[in-house]
Amino acid sequence: MGEPLATKHDVFQAIADPTRRKLxxxxxxEEMPVTVISGHFPMSRTAVSKHLRILSEAGLVRERRVGRENRFRLDPQPLQEIKQWYAYFERFWENKMAALQYLVESDEPVKPEQ
Amino acid sequence: MGEPLATKHDVFQAIADPTRRKLxxxxxxEEMPVTVISGHFPMSRTAVSKHLRILSEAGLVRERRVGRENRFRLDPQPLQEIKQWYAYFERFWENKMAALQYLVESDEPVKPEQ
DNA sequence: TATTTAAGAAACCATTTGGTTTCATATCTA
DNA sequence: TAGATATGAAACCAAATGGTTTCTTAAATA
Structure with missing residues (x-):
């Protein structure tokens, strides 16, 4: 059923690395083969390939063999987990604003509570 | 101006750890002192304290000395960065839905694309 | 067919991470 | 004041992380 396709790697951990977020x-x-992808990064193809593996195991990319190429593309589906996690805190964000009159998006110091 | 208050640690990296997400x-x-907080975790107080330090450096918690206690509470503000990052991909998610007829937010199995 | 190209596997390495225990310090309280 | 309590700092450690180089294999091509 609606279970994740491949989640050997945690989504939160997968997106923690800036290289992987850029990937x-x-x-x-667009879909791209490994060599083309690695051309965008200042590290070896092997290193990029490892990052792609981690993203793949978190279900965030799909790979497809085309001849001798291995083409990757985004699968945003697992990012829903991030959204759901965030949504929980959005509640507190609203509460805080209302209840404690935090000065949001300003440089005013936060007023001590007592 | 509206810049983050303390971001020695990356927010993405801060929330990558499950213990820190639970924190x-x-x-x-509610606001809690370190000893009370650490009572909720199967590890030493010092370990919890280190996690709190990381969250603090990412701006995700505020700390306040009260006597000999150090009380922590959530500051959800930096999570906005997560939301913004996510929002970018939501666009692609929509695209996929439209183009490939993904079944979103249901328990139906995702239809294979080919 | 011989050669080039695309890619992963393997071995390796330095640094970071997440934990520990011990110790020092500041603040309560009996 | 003496002792208990709350906490962080320091030193340490094993495992994970992010990178490297070398080697092998499969597919395309001259």
Whole structure:
């Protein structure tokens, strides 16, 4: 049923690395083979390949063999978990604003509570 | 101006650890001193304290000395960055839905694309 | 067919991470 | 004041992380 396709790696941990976040943005636009992808990063192809493996195990990218190429593309579905997690805190965000009159998006110091 | 208050630690990296995510949920409810907080976790107080330090450096918690206690509470503000990051991909998610007829927010199995 | 190209596997390495225990210090309280 | 309590700092450690280089294999091509 609606269970994740491949989640050997945690989504939160997968997106923790800035290189992997950049990979996701890159692969959101279009499908690409590993060599082309690695051309966008200042590290070895092997290193990029490892990051892709982690993203793949978190279900965030899909891979497809085409000849000798391995083409990757984004699968945003597991990011729903991030959204749901965030949504929980959004509640407190609202509460805080209302109840404690936090000065949101300002440089005013937060007023001590007592 | 509206810049983050303390971001020696990356927010994405801060929420990558499950213990720290649990800490955020715990501290969302109420302010607590370190000893009380650490009672909720199967590890040493010092370990919890280190996690709190990381959350603090990411701006996700505020600390306040009260006598000999150090009380922590959630500050959800930096989570906005997560939301913004996520929002970018939500766009692709929508696209996929439209183009590939994904079944969103249901328990139906995702239809294979080919 | 011989050669080039694409990619992963393996071995390795330095640094970071997440934990520990011990110790020092500041603040309560009997 | 003496002792108990709350906490962080320091030193330490094993495992995970993010990178490297080398080697092998499969597919495309001259």
């Amino acid at each position: 996701l943005k890159l692969l959101a636009e | 955020l949920k715990l501290l969302a409810e």
